[in-house]
Structures are given as structure tokens and as C-alpha cells.
Amino acid sequence: MAYTSTHDADVSAVPGAFSRFFNAVLNGMTSIAENHPKMRQAAALQAMSDEELAKRGLKRDDIVKKVFANSFHI
Template sequence: MAHAIPNNDFYPKVDVLSRIGNWFSATIVSIAENNPRMRRVHTLQAMSDAQLAALGIKRDDIVHLVFRDVYYT
């Protein structure tokens, strides 16, 4: 009795340049998300308006506040 094993590709073939591009973009996103400034922005954005008011911060000014020494002079 012969056994037939189907030759199914369960993983789609992706060309090398696409894989390199995907890896590069995922790495850049990971670096950006792990930046302490971005973590601070996320922390402040998660606060309520009352909590921000207690700190003297308006929601519209969060990014300006966190990045003021880098982008805003």
C-alpha cells in the first residue's frame, strides 16, 4: 500500500525584500514605542481631564510638553 503525502504549502511565499522591509518597519515602530518620551505621552493621554488639570496640563499640550526640548524651541 502506498501512502501519498500532499505537498501543501501552509505558509505563503514572501520575497526577501518584503520580509526585510517588514522587519525594518517593525523594528522602527518598536524603537519608537519604547522611547521613554512616548511612554510619557501615553501615560498622560490615559489620564482624565481632571487629573491633567490638577497637574496644570491641557490635553492639547501633552506632546508639546513632553517633546518641548527636542522639537520646540
């Protein structure tokens, strides 16, 4: 008489664990980037009207260049 088993090891939890781990890492990195002072400065400038930017001598297209100029050599 032969016996067979259709039970496999539960490997479905492994991809879920990797996915949760990497999602947590990515969420942490996103949080760090969003809370960086330069990102907050860029967001504050983006929130200004074109008239307010003109008073500061800026155009909307130049905000990123101004804020990150000394960081990324752009």
C-alpha cells in the first residue's frame, strides 16, 4: 500500500516577511527624506505664490536649484 502526502511547507509567509521588511525600510527612508530641512524649505517655497517668489528674486523653476545648489552641484 502506498501513502502520499499533499502537504507542502508553508512558504507563503516568507515573501510576506521580506515584503514587510523592505516596506518598513522604504517607509523609514521616505520619512527621513521628507523631514530633511532642505525638503521642508523647498516645500515652503513651492507653497508661495509666483508674486511672492518674484519678490525674493526666484522663479518656480529655480526653487530646486536654489535649495539644493550646495548639496548636489546642480
